[in-house]
Amino acid sequence: MTMRLSLSVRIVEAPCKTKLNLPFEDLAALAADSGYEAICMRASAGGVLTSETELQKMRGIVDQLGLTVSMVTADSDVPLNNENGPDSLCNIGPSLDVAGILGCDLIRICMKTPADIPFAQQAADLAAERNIRLAHQCHTTSLFEQVDGILGVLAEIDRPNFGIIYEPANLMLCGEDYGAETLMRLKPHIMNAYVQNHRLDSNGADCLPTFCRGDVRFDHLVVWESGGVDMESMFDGLRQIDYSGFFTIHQAQGIRTVDEARSFAVRCAEFVRAGEK
Numbered sequence: 001m002t003m004r005l006s007l008s009v010r011i012v013e014a015p016c017k018t019k020l021n022l023p024f025e026d027l028a029a030l031a032a033d034s035g036y037e038a039i040c041m042r043a044s045a046g047g048v049l050t051s052e053t054e055l056q057k058m059r060g061i062v063d064q065l066g067l068t069v070s071m072v073t074a075d076s077d078v079p080l081n082n083e084n085g086p087d088s089l090c091n092i093g094p095s096l097d098v099a100g101i102l103g104c105d106l107i108r109i110c111m112k113t114p115a116d117i118p119f120a121q122q123a124a125d126l127a128a129e130r131n132i133r134l135a136h137q138c139h140t141t142s143l144f145e146q147v148d149g150i151l152g153v154l155a156e157i158d159r160p161n162f163g164i165i166y167e168p169a170n171l172m173l174c175g176e177d178y179g180a181e182t183l184m185r186l187k188p189h190i191m192n193a194y195v196q197n198h199r200l201d202s203n204g205a206d207c208l209p210t211f212c213r214g215d216v217r218f219d220h221l222v223v224w225e226s227g228g229v230d231m232e233s234m235f236d237g238l239r240q241i242d243y244s245g246f247f248t249i250h251q252a253q254g255i256r257t258v259d260e261a262r263s264f265a266v267r268c269a270e271f272v273r274a275g276e277k
């Protein structure tokens with residue numbers, strides 16, 4: 001198994017998730033220098049509110065560095081996972097335009113209720129006309145919290161260019177298995193993989209609501225720290241399904257300096273490459 005390593009702009013994203021703490025070109029350069037093949041783009045760097053000229057500039061930076069854009073999250077409401085998250089499904093054109101300019105064939109979207117399913121179908125059909133895929137992250141307070149529910153929604157949408165972003169930390173928060181058994185079930189639908197690290201703790205510093213378990217408290221850990229997501233189980237499951245797609249460092253670090261970002265990116269890359277073996 002050899003995965004394609006991707007670095008999310010999220011590692012230098014401000015807590016508001018609408019801007020970066022560092023210039024995009026600095027993050028892209030250190031990603032290329034640190035052995036990454038791709039950048040995972042979010043609206044905090046470039047999205048539907050970014051001018052075409054600026055998006056073209058970002059595309060030029062990515063191309064010059066020999067990178068690619070692994071996925072586009074073009075609307076800030078999607079990662080904020082708020083009530084407006086699904087709105088882009090009703091008007092997917094601007095997100096498709098962003099992906100096209102950035103040379104990317106995968107867009108992350110958001111779905112909160114069954115009423116979003118027809119819009120997901122329509123958006124997927126429009127995306128297919130441009131050879132673009134749509135994917136939903138395994139995520140709390142969405143239709144993609146639990147494995148059985150995920151598979152049911154995917155069956156209802158029933159579009160070959162609509163799939164999921166495997167992400168073990170959110171599955172863990174929802175009390176779901178995220179190892180080999182789950183990966184085998186999800187395998188036909190996996191279009192991307194994220195990794196971030198949380199440790200469940202009833203007295204944890206952070207809390208996220210879920211539909212299935214109510215509020216769940218936890219602590220953030222760095223990717224390589226033990227005691228949170230069982231990374232060995234995750235890597236073993238990915239090996240068993242022979243996953244060779246993009247594997248994205250999706251950690252919310254709030255990094256503010258280039259040196260800190262480079263150090264973090266290098267350490268994460270080393271951890272992932274070691275885990276693949």
